[in-house]
Amino acid sequence: xxxxxxxxxxxxxxxxxxxxxxxxxxxxxxxxxxxxxxxxxxxxxxxxxxxxxxxxxxxxxxxxxxxxxxxxxxxxxxxxxxxxxxxxxxxxxxxxxxxxxxxxxxxxxxxxxxxxxxxxx
Amino acid sequence: xxxxxxxxxxxxxxxxxxxxxxxxxxxxxxxxxxxxxxxxxxxxxxxxxxxxxxxxxxxxxxxxxxxxxxxxxxxxxxxxxxxxxxxxxxxxxxxxxxxxxxxxxxxxxx
Numbered sequence: 582x583x584x585x586x587x588x589x590x591x592x593x594x595x596x597x598x599x600x601x602x603x604x605x606x607x608x609x610x611x612x613x614x615x616x617x618x619x620x621x622x623x624x625x626x627x628x629x630x631x632x633x634x635x636x637x638x639x640x641x642x643x644x645x646x647x648x649x650x651x652x653x654x655x656x657x658x659x660x661x662x663x664x665x666x667x668x669x670x671x672x673x674x675x676x677x678x679x680x681x682x683x684x685x686x687x688x689x690x691x692x693x694x695x696x697x698x699x700x701x702x
Numbered sequence: 703x704x705x706x707x708x709x710x711x712x713x714x715x716x717x718x719x720x721x722x723x724x725x726x727x728x729x730x731x732x733x734x735x736x737x738x739x740x741x742x743x744x745x746x747x748x749x750x751x752x753x754x755x756x757x758x759x760x761x762x763x764x765x766x767x768x769x770x771x772x773x774x775x776x777x778x779x780x781x782x783x784x785x786x787x788x789x790x791x792x793x794x795x796x797x798x799x800x801x802x803x804x805x806x807x808x809x810x811x812x
Contacts, residue, residue: 620801628747628790630801641799644703677746686753687794687801688737692746 583608585678585693593672593700599665603678603693610659611636616681618689619652619663621674629674633681634661668700704729706793708804714812721778723807725791730771735794738767738776741806742787750789751776778809786811 589601603617610617618633632642634652642650646665654661665672675697679689705728715721725736733754739747749758751767754774764779778785791804 618801626788627805628792628803630803633799643800644798682752686734686737686756688749688752688758688792689739689747689801690749690758692748695746 583680583691585680585691587676587678587693587696589696589698591697591699593668593698594702595669595700596667599663599668599672599698599700601663601676601678601696601698603661603663605659605661605680608680610654610661611656614682614684615690616683617652617654617661618679618681620677620679620689620692622677622695623674631663631665670700672698673700674698703800704731704793704795704802706791706802706804708789708791708807710807711805712808712810714810715781716812717781717783719781721776721781721785721809723776723778723789723791723809725769725774725776725804727772727774727793731793731795733770733774735796736767736769736774737792737794739790739792740785740787741790747790781809785809 584606586604593599616633619631634640649666651664675695677695678693680691709724736754738751741747755767766777788806788808790806793802
């Protein structure tokens with residue numbers, strides 16, 4: 582059973598960079614079948630896809646965030662990471678990492694438990 | 703970019719009743735690109751349906767999905783106590799890749 586676990590600071594100051602890591606267990610991040618994604622959920626409960634990465638390093642980002650987001654992968658550690666630069670209060674959300682099946686019926690199959698990131702001085 | 707809406711916002715039903723949740727896309731989408739998730743308080747969303755009508759592993763057969771074009775439906779045939787939750791639909795756009803979620807429908811106990 583694949584498990585994902587987010588980690589990182591729960592509090593980030595405005596204008597700084599938010600950094601989170603997702604550790605994957607129960608399966609290799611280098612499996613060619615899947616992409617690895619970040620999704621966030623605002624306090625009002627709306628979900629927003631941030632982007633995803635393939636084990637080779639190929640990335641796709643939501644155009645609404647593309648200028649501020651970087652997703653990277655470390656296959657040796659079976660982890661992938663998210664950086665969001667120049668954060669504001671609007672970036673306060675629960676951040677989830679997830680495994681994406683990108684074949685027939687693209688979908689988020691497995692999710693981490695989520696981590697709340699608050700942007701505040 | 704396709705906008706995804708869901709209705710109703712809240713559905714108040716009793717255990718044993720049938721729930722019908724609607725998801726509408728602003729542009730016609732391939733049915734293979736629609737999925738549904740269930741979320742309970744304090745938990746991550748859980749995949750229920752993909753490809754508009756295929757149940758994910760371990761999902762009871764009281765959950766079913768249907769639809770095509772711009773209109774998709776999640777049906778829960780007989781509500782169990784554990785089914786009271788928020789349900790999100792998700793659409794995938796392939797060029798460029800973009801996942802979009804609806805705002806959710808809350809199914810609560812009447």
